[in-house]
Amino acid sequence: MALSSHAKINLTLKVNYKNKKKLHEIQSYFCLIDLVDKIKIKKIKSIKDKILFKGPFAKFVNKSNNSILSLFTLLRRLGVISNFYSVTVVKNIPVFAGLGGGAANVATILKYLFKRRINRSLLNQVEEKVGSDLKLFFFKQGFMKNLGLITNIKKKHKLFFLLIQPNVKCSTKEIYARVKNYSQKKRLEENRIKTKSKFISHLSKSSNDLQSIVEKKYPIIKELLINVRNNKGCYFSRITGSGSVCYGLFNNQIQAKKALNNLKIKYPKFWSTLAKTV
Secondary structure (H helix, E strand, C coil): CCEEEEEEEECCEEEEEECCCCCEEEEEEEEEEEEEEEEEEEEECCCCCEEEEECCCHHHCCCCCCHHHHHHHHHHHCCCCCCEEEEEEECCCCCCCCCCHHHHHHHHHHHHHHCCCCCHHHHHHHHHHHCCCHHHHHCCEEEEEECCEEEECCCCCCCEEEEEECCCCCCHHHHHHCCCCCCCCCCCCHHHCCCHHHHHHHHHCCCECCHHHHHHHCHHHHHHHHHHHCCCCEEEEEECCCCCCEEEEECCHHHHHHHHHHHHHHCCCCEEEEEEEC
16 A cells, blocks of 8 residues: 655745754645655565655655655664665655655655654654654644644645646755745644635735745746746745745636646646646
């Protein structure tokens, strides 16, 4: 059986300050989408894990130093597993894109190994190793209050997206290093997200604090976002996370598909697809 490892989209992203660990504290509304990597995993009689990456984005993954190998190494050091594993990952999620593919793979394997019963201490240790967005992949839709606290959004809204990525690979470390200004912390206002229309209106009035930095470094990102936003039915367009994938939030799937066709004509060499919330 193949496991589905879902990508995420940051619907908003606010950078608040640097904490004592020199990490940027952020707040973000986010959701998982139906763009997935497929993972097959099984125990093997070996003294070494066998990790194989296939699919359209496999060539961009470091075969000898990746998040899955780091996970298994850490789990054995902590004494919570003793077996070795064969893992095949079909990489359909672009890398260096802001979609969290690597963290999603780790979260998916953790759920498989521990049947979704993962204690907080272990999760924190894995997160320190593979990245602060790991916790996001245990929620379908949520609000990240800070790096350590996520609130589940109980009322799930069905959202439709167009995604497009130019031939650009963004370095998260480099983008965050360019942050000069910080946003004021906000609290989750439940009354603003109870209905889909209220939720979208609330999102539309916000932004991604990293977007202007990415646009300045890669002008094609700014051009793409304008072209996405100019399509009928698009509420707004943004980048997700610190990466190079641009997305538009659309009123419905039909309008998103029409926009996708328009953009494929204009940018035939760019990766693009449709997606929706899970």
